[in-house]
Amino acid sequence: MSTALPGETLLAVENVSLRFGGVRAISDVSFDVVKGEIRAIIGPNGAGKTSMLNCINGFYHPQEGAITFKGVKRPKVKPHEAAVGGIARTFQNVALFKGMTTLDNIMVGRTLKMHRSFFWHLFRNGPAMTEEIEHRRKVEQIIDFLEIEHIRKTPVGKLPYGLQKRVELGRALAMEPDLLLLDEPMAGMNLEEKEDMCRFILDVNNTYGTTIALIEHDMGVVMDLSDRVVVLEYGRKIADGTPDAVKKDQTVIDAYLGVAH
Amino acid sequence: MSTAEAASPAAALPGWVMPVAKTLAVIAGIAALIFALVASGIAPKGSWAHKILAAPFIEMREMPDLLVQTLWEGAVAGILYALIALGFVLIFKASGVFNFAQGIMVVFAGLTLVGTYELLGRVGLTGMPAAYLALLVTLGVMALLAVSVERFVLRPLVNQPDIILFMATFGLTYLLIGIGESIFGGNPKVMITSQLGLPRGAIDLNILGGRVTLQKIDIAAAVIATLMIIALAIFFQKTRIGRALRAVADSHKAALSVGISLNQIWMIVWFAAGVVALVTGIMWGARSDVSFGLQTIALKALPVLILGGFTSVPGAIIGGLIIGIGEKIGEFYWGPLLGGAIESWLAYVIALGFLVFRPQGLFGDKIIERI
Numbered sequence: 001m002s003t004a005l006p007g008e009t010l011l012a013v014e015n016v017s018l019r020f021g022g023v024r025a026i027s028d029v030s031f032d033v034v035k036g037e038i039r040a041i042i043g044p045n046g047a048g049k050t051s052m053l054n055c056i057n058g059f060y061h062p063q064e065g066a067i068t069f070k071g072v073k074r075p076k077v078k079p080h081e082a083a084v085g086g087i088a089r090t091f092q093n094v095a096l097f098k099g100m101t102t103l104d105n106i107m108v109g110r111t112l113k114m115h116r117s118f119f120w121h122l123f124r125n126g127p128a129m130t131e132e133i134e135h136r137r138k139v140e141q142i143i144d145f146l147e148i149e150h151i152r153k154t155p156v157g158k159l160p161y162g163l164q165k166r167v168e169l170g171r172a173l174a175m176e177p178d179l180l181l182l183d184e185p186m187a188g189m190n191l192e193e194k195e196d197m198c199r200f201i202l203d204v205n206n207t208y209g210t211t212i213a214l215i216e217h218d219m220g221v222v223m224d225l226s227d228r229v230v231v232l233e234y235g236r237k238i239a240d241g242t243p244d245a246v247k248k249d250q251t252v253i254d255a256y257l258g259v260a261h
Numbered sequence: 262m263s264t265a266e267a268a269s270p271a272a273a274l275p276g277w278v279m280p281v282a283k284t285l286a287v288i289a290g291i292a293a294l295i296f297a298l299v300a301s302g303i304a305p306k307g308s309w310a311h312k313i314l315a316a317p318f319i320e321m322r323e324m325p326d327l328l329v330q331t332l333w334e335g336a337v338a339g340i341l342y343a344l345i346a347l348g349f350v351l352i353f354k355a356s357g358v359f360n361f362a363q364g365i366m367v368v369f370a371g372l373t374l375v376g377t378y379e380l381l382g383r384v385g386l387t388g389m390p391a392a393y394l395a396l397l398v399t400l401g402v403m404a405l406l407a408v409s410v411e412r413f414v415l416r417p418l419v420n421q422p423d424i425i426l427f428m429a430t431f432g433l434t435y436l437l438i439g440i441g442e443s444i445f446g447g448n449p450k451v452m453i454t455s456q457l458g459l460p461r462g463a464i465d466l467n468i469l470g471g472r473v474t475l476q477k478i479d480i481a482a483a484v485i486a487t488l489m490i491i492a493l494a495i496f497f498q499k500t501r502i503g504r505a506l507r508a509v510a511d512s513h514k515a516a517l518s519v520g521i522s523l524n525q526i527w528m529i530v531w532f533a534a535g536v537v538a539l540v541t542g543i544m545w546g547a548r549s550d551v552s553f554g555l556q557t558i559a560l561k562a563l564p565v566l567i568l569g570g571f572t573s574v575p576g577a578i579i580g581g582l583i584i585g586i587g588e589k590i591g592e593f594y595w596g597p598l599l600g601g602a603i604e605s606w607l608a609y610v611i612a613l614g615f616l617v618f619r620p621q622g623l624f625g626d627k628i629i630e631r632i
Contacts, residue, residue, distance in 0.1 A: 095518070096512065098512075104504060108505065108521075109519050111508075
């Protein structure tokens with residue numbers, strides 16, 4: 001099934017299985033993500049898509065199989081270590097710092113890029129101030145890019161869902177990740193918001209060359225956005241290939257529409 | 262363009278202005294009511310209504326020096342309450358745990374400081390160098406405590422319900438009492454005030470037709486506590502680690518996903534709380550002595566927290582001042598009517614009153630919930 005794209009493999013998932021007690025969330029799934037592509041993971045509810053993302057990101061540790069990132073086979077990584085390694089993500093049900101402003105939320109995304117000791121920060125001068133300003137500039141670029149200037153100083157808890165999702169994307173972008181994981185970036189959005197989000201995802205991919213792996217339910221969106229699609233059902237991989245190939249695949253059609261028994 | 266704006270203050274009023282204004286309006290309303298009552302003759306002199314509603318205020322006006330003295334004492338106590346409350350706020354903000362052990366940490370830090378100084382005395386080191394060496398050692402001990410708490414209490418209990426963590430801090434409290442008693446004994450110790458270079462004695466001010474006495478140690482306590490509070494506020498609001506702390510307080514998984522290590526943050530927070538405990542221990546210890554009885558003053562932080570909100574640094578300060586001053590004023594002017602010693606419970610009554618009207622506290626994070 002798998003179609004090899006030219007290019008360097010950024011992430012390779014090999015024979016990964018994940019169990020919660022007796023429940024098999026993921027069974028023997030393998031796929032890869034090539035540098036610079038937009039890779040979609042699709043499948044019906046409960047197919048193990050988010051579990052897969054959680055494995056890549058270090059929230060879950062698969063019992064079997066290996067995940068190779070940037071050519072290095074990882075032992076059990078913790079989520080913050082994955083972040084240090086260059087993996088950023090967003091969550092299915094937005095996970096933002098609700099009491100903090102949009103600006104602060106995105107600034108938190110810069111945490112790993114800031115290195116001055118906090119004693120400097122405490123006095124707000126010298127190298128720390130230079131650093132703060134430099135990162136603030138980066139953050140403002142992201143804010144401009146995502147067109148959220150007007151909510152810069154609003155606590156994100158007060159924002160509508162669509163904008164929260166955008167802020168969350170901004171926070172992930174602030175990390176300047178090598179691999180960006182998006183868990184249903186368009187869930188709960190109206191058409192206009194979806195189109196905006198699509199545009200941002202494509203722009204991120206084009207402008208910064210960021211590799212993106214995303215989970216999405218809206219088939220139209222998936223087919224338009226992604227370079228390659230992997231399809232999961234009941235924790236197993238049932239198809240992998242270009243959107244067109246996947247769309248025509250009988251197993252996939254059966255999985256989505258159901259088969260008469 | 263954007264960086265220039267970073268330096269400029271926010272145009273909108275800060276969030277605490279409205280609650281303060283409302284509180285002041287309520288106080289003004291009550292004052293007007295009292296004045297009307299007395300002026301209209303409903304409360305004649307000598308009646309209970311007069312004793313409660315009018316006499317204390319007349320006394321305040323007639324003897325302003327006593328009022329200033331009471332306010333000063335209340336303010337100093339208030340700042341020290343605020344300092345204890347800050348210890349709680351730090352840990353609550355970052356981990357959602359109400360740290361019952363904060364009180365005993367104050368005692369523990371104080372005892373370690375004095376104990377180390379005594380130990381240094383035995384090898385012939387005394388005076389200021391020894392005192393500051395002891396201070397360094399105590400800081401080390403508090404750092405060690407923070408690391409151990411993170412490693413042996415918080416890490417194994419990660420993702421457990423808050424009540425479990427709360428109970429764990431109970432356990433920590435008795436552990437620290439046990440360790441403290443077995444190492445330093447149960448007897449009260451005298452704080453090494455002068456060895457640390459803290460002033461003694463008092464300043465008498467002849468103002469307002471009377472004499473106001475300011476203890477120098479109180480002045481020092483107020484100054485040091487204020488500096489400490491300012492430093493913590495900046496730390497929380499403006500620094501990278503401060504932002505990370507607030508992030509952890511809001512969402513663990515989101516904080517992890519941007520590369521913040523929970524373990525590291527918890528260690529920093531507990532160490533900061535340990536430093537706050539040490540400063541509190543020195544200041545309270547200098548005013549009385551260092552004994553296990555001191556941990557009960559930490560309970561005074563509860564009404565302060567209810568007033569100020571568990572998550573707010575400015576709240577802890579204002580809450581501390583309201584409790585401290587309210588307590589002293591209440592005791593001095595109204596206490597005799599109730600046979601005195603109302604100081605011990607008045608704080609809780611004030612807090613209860615607040616709880617009815619503002620459950621999230623004066624400055625607590627507003628509970629934002631989208632439905």
